[in-house]
Structure formats: structure tokens, C-alpha cells
Amino acid sequence: xxxxxxxxxxxxxxxxxxxxxxxxxxxxxxxxxxxxxxxxxxxxxxxxxxxxxxxxxxxxxxxxxxxxxxxxxxxxxxxxxxxxxxxxxxxxxxxxxxxxxxxxxxxxxxxxxxxxxxxxxxxxxxxxxxxxxxxxxxxxxxxxxxxxxxxxxxxxxxxxxxxxxxxxxxxxxxxxxxxxxx
Amino acid sequence: xxxxxxxxxxxxxxxxxxxxxxxxxxxxxxxxxxxxxxxxxxxxxxxxxxxxxxxxxxxxxxxxxxxxxxxxxxxxxxxxxxxxxxxxxxxxxxxxxxxxxxxxxxxxxxxxxxxxxxxxxxxxxxxxxxxxxxxxxxxxxxxxxxxxxxxxxxxxxxxxxxxxxxxxxxxxxxxxxxxxxxxxxxxxxxxxxxxxxxxxxxxxxxxxxxxxxxxxxxxxxxxxxxxxxxxxxxxxxxxxxxxxxxxxxxxxxxxxxxxxxxxxxxxxxxxxxxxxxxxxxxxxxxxxxxxxxxxxxxxxxxxxxxxxxxxxxxxxxxxxxxxxxxxxxxxxxxxxxxxxxxxxxxxxxxxxxxxxxxxxxxxxxxxxxxxxxxxxx
Numbered sequence: 415x416x417x418x419x420x421x422x423x424x425x426x427x428x429x430x431x432x433x434x435x436x437x438x439x440x441x442x443x444x445x446x447x448x449x450x451x452x453x454x455x456x457x458x459x460x461x462x463x464x465x466x467x468x469x470x471x472x473x474x475x476x477x478x479x480x481x482x483x484x485x486x487x488x489x490x491x492x493x494x495x496x497x498x499x500x501x502x503x504x505x506x507x508x509x510x511x512x513x514x515x516x517x518x519x520x521x522x523x524x525x526x527x528x529x530x531x532x533x534x535x536x537x538x539x540x541x542x543x544x545x546x547x548x549x550x551x552x553x554x555x556x557x558x559x560x561x562x563x564x565x566x567x568x569x570x571x572x573x574x575x576x577x578x579x580x581x582x583x584x585x586x587x588x589x590x591x592x593x594x595x596x
Numbered sequence: 597x598x599x600x601x602x603x604x605x606x607x608x609x610x611x612x613x614x615x616x617x618x619x620x621x622x623x624x625x626x627x628x629x630x631x632x633x634x635x636x637x638x639x640x641x642x643x644x645x646x647x648x649x650x651x652x653x654x655x656x657x658x659x660x661x662x663x664x665x666x667x668x669x670x671x672x673x674x675x676x677x678x679x680x681x682x683x684x685x686x687x688x689x690x691x692x693x694x695x696x697x698x699x700x701x702x703x704x705x706x707x708x709x710x711x712x713x714x715x716x717x718x719x720x721x722x723x724x725x726x727x728x729x730x731x732x733x734x735x736x737x738x739x740x741x742x743x744x745x746x747x748x749x750x751x752x753x754x755x756x757x758x759x760x761x762x763x764x765x766x767x768x769x770x771x772x773x774x775x776x777x778x779x780x781x782x783x784x785x786x787x788x789x790x791x792x793x794x795x796x797x798x799x800x801x802x803x804x805x806x807x808x809x810x811x812x813x814x815x816x817x818x819x820x821x822x823x824x825x826x827x828x829x830x831x832x833x834x835x836x837x838x839x840x841x842x843x844x845x846x847x848x849x850x851x852x853x854x855x856x857x858x859x860x861x862x863x864x865x866x867x868x869x870x871x872x873x874x875x876x877x878x879x880x881x882x883x884x885x886x887x888x889x890x891x892x893x894x895x896x897x898x899x900x901x902x903x904x905x906x907x908x909x910x911x912x913x914x915x916x917x918x919x920x921x922x923x924x925x926x927x928x929x930x931x932x933x934x935x936x937x938x939x940x941x942x943x944x945x946x947x948x949x950x951x952x953x954x955x956x957x958x959x960x961x962x963x964x965x966x967x968x969x970x971x972x973x
Contacts, residue, residue, distance in 0.1 A: 446651040449655065
């Protein structure tokens with residue numbers, strides 16, 4: 415559960431002063447969400463480990479340097495996680511190519527799509543969406559956030575997230591069809 | 597089919613499925629849209645994990661250990677840097693300053709004059725100020741302190757105007773208190789219970805805090821500097837076209853609010869009491885009953901000594917035009933923070949949004965102190 419706004423401000427102020435209890439509380443509150451987000455998008459627990467841990471170190475550095483966060487803490491953390499995931503894939507083109515090959519080799523039909531798509535293939539398909547669509551689906555389906563929570567994290571209206579989610583899934587459906595024929 | 601109907605139906609199906617409904621029962625709610633919704637929902641099922649993703653406890657613990665270790669390291673670094681300066685003897689401090697300047701710090705020190713809290717060169721600016729204070733005699737020291745107090749106010753206003761988060765400190769009068777929200781020197785300050793001791797409305801306080809994007813400053817420390825209700829000092833300076841001398845500076849004076857405020861004749865007649873709250877006198881009339889008297893305050897910008905006395909360069913008189921964006925403790929005009937004080941002359945009752953012409957003193961650190969603000973037609 416995200417922290418209430420006044421609690422969050424107080425915690426951040428204490429964390430900025432390197433208060434260990436405040437840092438522990440923030441970590442305890444958000445680590446699980448950030449880890450699941452990273453795991454959903456990368457599919458590798460060791461990468462999710464690194465990314466989730468790095469997100470909190472960056473928060474600490476940002477607080478100490480007087481820079482963060484400008485929006486909600488939760489949104490800031492997910493934003494950093496998203497950037498780190500993108501960095502990870504930029505640094506790992508080989509893995510990306512392997513996953514693309516795996517997708518191309520798969521011969522699913524539309525009726526079997528839900529059951530036959532392997533986790534790696536799913537992630538490869540997801541990565542063909544726009545960064546914003548990937549972010550939204552990871553929040554919705556990887557972390558299980560509601561549309562309202564996703565809107566808050568992304569700094570968008572609920573209506574905008576519904577449209578974003580719909581278009582992302584529509585694109586996903588098309589990509590799955592491409593995969594079937596490819 | 598209208599897209600918005602389909603989008604809402606899709607979202608509704610996701611909701612009921614998240615609550616445990618099957619795909620078929622979700623589709624049964626929208627039989628006329630089932631053909632379009634089915635492949636979409638199948639796609640969602642393909643990318644939604646069948647079980648919530650598990651978070652290994654050891655990963656979380658390892659991450660926390662790393663985080664706290666980094667925090668401890670930063671704390672130690674802070675302690676070392678903060679502890680260094682007071683431990684140095686005067687000679688060692690001077691040697692360090694000379695070393696810093698000789699090692700190329702002159703450029704940084706000069707460039708830092710415009711630096712604001714949170715910027716890379718701001719610590720250099722403060723170091724230079726500290727060095728100036730250390731080298732000053734008693735009279736100059738007081739004048740410099742006043743000048744630096746003005747800088748802190750102008751810096752805080754600039755950071756608030758930029759809607760940026762940064763550590764700030766300033767000294768000002770407590771104007772109002774509503775719960776944890778205080779009005780100090782024109783700034784909205786959040787002061788948590790117990791932080792302020794016995795400070796209250798009318799007291800002069802020094803605030804350390806952090807500006808927020810919404811303009812509120814969250815105080816981390818607050819110290820009372822002077823009680824409200826102390827006898828008001830008599831100003832020794834008459835307003836003039838030249839900046840006040842050092843001995844004339846530490847006086848809070850302000851033109852009493854009146855319908856005629858802003859006329860040249862009146863603004864040239866500062867009074868001895870500050871009738872409206874605010875560490876920096878604001879030209880905006882206030883309905884708040886004034887404190888009965890005002891303690892001596894470091895309010896008048898202070899490069900007040902002559903060259904031969906302190907080596908501080910004389911300020912330069914400048915003129916510019918701009919739109920009034922803020923009239924708080926410090927005015928923001930044309931994007932520039934301008935300190936307004938008792939000697940500032942207002943013409944034409946300038947208000948927010950007005951195009952104005954400003955005549956101001958520009959001090960060596962870039963601080964602008966308004967001599968005259970005139971509304972343009």
C-alpha cells in the first residue's frame with residue numbers, strides 16, 4: 415500500500431537526513447512492488463534483484479543530493495525502475511535477439527495463445543509496445559495495481575489510463591497474431 | 597461501435613475478472629461486444645501472471661542492507677565535512693581559503709555568486725561568505741551578516757519561484773500561524789508540532805527547511821531570534837539615492853499601509869515601526885494588526901561600507917522593466933528576485949501582473965534591492 419501523503423512527506427524529510435528507520439520504512443513499503451515490476455518486465459529474478467535494489471540507492475542519492483522526488487514517491491520509484499529496465503535491455507541486445515528468435519519460432523494459434531505463450535515470448539511481445547504502454551501493463555498486470563493506482567503512479571487521469579490500457583492490449587492482440595503467422 | 601463504450605466494457609470485464617469472474621461470465625455482461633472483447637481478454641490472460649509474482653525475502657533483506665550501508669557511508673561523509681571547518685584554527689582556515697582560491701577557486705568563487713540553494717556552486721558561495729565573515733572586523737561583520745540575511749531571503753524566494761526543491765535558510769518575522777502552517781517573512785512554512793519551541797506570531801525566527809514544488813517550505817529546524825513586542829529601534833538613516841551605510845542597516849522600517857501608499861512623498865518617509873508582518877517589508881497593505889514594536893532586524897541590504905573600509909565593491913544602480921510575478925517577501929519582476937524594503941519607493945500602486953519599471957541596486961552577489969518600482973501604463 416502506498417504511504418499517505420503527509421506520512422510520505424515526513425518520511426522523505428527524515429530519509430533525506432539519512433534516518434535509517436525512515437529509509438527502512440520506505441524500503442519495506444515499496445520494495446515488493448518495484449521487484450515485481452522489474453521481474454515482470456525482465457523475467458529474470460537476478461536482474462529484478464539488481465534493479466529493485468538500485469532504485470532505492472538512487473532514491474537515497476537523490477534525496478541526499480536534494481533532487482527527489484518531484485511527484486509522488488511511488489511514481490518516482492516506478493519511473494526510475496522503468497528507466498533501469500530500459501537500460502538493462504539496451505545493455506543486453508544479445509538476450510533480446512535470442513528472445514526474438516524464440517518468438518519467431520513459436521507457432522501458436524489464437525485459441526491457444528493464452529496457454530502456449532511462454533514467459534519469455536510474452537516479454538518479447540510486450541517489448542514491442544511503446545514504453546508507456548509497457549509501463550502501464552507492467553503496473554496493471556505485473557504489480558496488480560488498479561486503474562486508479564496506475565493513473566496516480568503515471569500522473570495521468572483514470573480515463574487516460576483506460577485508453578492507454580485498451581490500446582496496449584489491442585496492440586498486444588495484433589502482435590500475438592503476427593507471432594502466430596510469423 | 598463507439599470506442600469509448602468498448603473501452604469501458606473492456607475495463608469492466610478486467611475488473612470483474614480481477615475479482616474472480618471467469619472470462620465467459622465477464623463476456624456475458626456484454627453479449628453484443630463479446631466478439632471484440634474476447635481476443636482482447638485472451639491477450640490479457642496471456643500476459644497476466646497466473647499467480648502473483650513472488651518477492652524473495654532474502655532479496656529484500658539484501659537490498660535493505662545495501663541501502664542502510666550506503667546511508668551510513670553518506671552520514672560519515674557528512675560528519676567529516678561538517679566537522680572539519682570548526683576544528684580549524686583561524687590561521688588554518690585562512691590557509692585553506694588561500695589554497696582554495698590559489699588552486700583555481702577564484703573562478704568558482706566568482707561564478708558561485710549567482711548560485712542558488714541546491715546548485716553545485718552554492719556551497720562555494722557559502723564558503724566565500726564564511727571567509728568574508730572570518731576576515732571582517734566587528735563593524736563590517738555585522739554589516740556582512742545583514743547582507744547575507746538578505747541574500748538568504750532572495751535565494752529562498754528564487755527557489756520557491758522556480759518551484760524547485762532545495763535546502764534553504766532564512767530569518768524572518770512570524771506573521772501568522774494556522775496549525776502547522778506558518779507564514780514567515782511572506783513564505784508559507786510547514787512547522788511540525790514541537791519544532792518551534794515557544795516561538796509565536798511577532799517573533800523573529802531563523803528557519804532551516806526545504807522548499808517543495810508547491811511553494812511550501814518544510815521546516816527542519818526553527819530558532820527564535822528575537823521576541824515580538826520589543827521596543828522598536830529608531831532608524832538612523834534617511835532614505836536616499838545611495839545605499840545605506842553599515843551602521844544604518846539593521847533597522848526594519850516600513851511605510852505604514854494606507855490608501856495613499858505608493859506615492860513618492862509617502863514612501864520617502866519611512867517610519868520607525870513595522871506595522872505589517874514580514875521580515876522584508878512588503879508594499880501590499882495588510883489588515884493584520886501590527887505588532888506593537890519590532891526588534892532590530894537584518895533587513896536592509898547591506899553592502900553598506902565604503903571601498904576603503906571593507907573592500908566591498910559599491911553596488912551598481914540598474915533599471916529594467918518586467919511584469920510583477922510575485923509580491924511576497926521578495927518581489928519577482930521579469931523573472932528576477934528583487935528585495936523590497938522600507939526605502940523602496942512605489943509609484944502608481946504596482947500590483948501582481950502589472951508591467952513595471954524598476955530602479956534597483958545590484959550588489960556584487962547579484963542581489964537586487966529595489967530603489968523604485970513604478971507601474972507602467
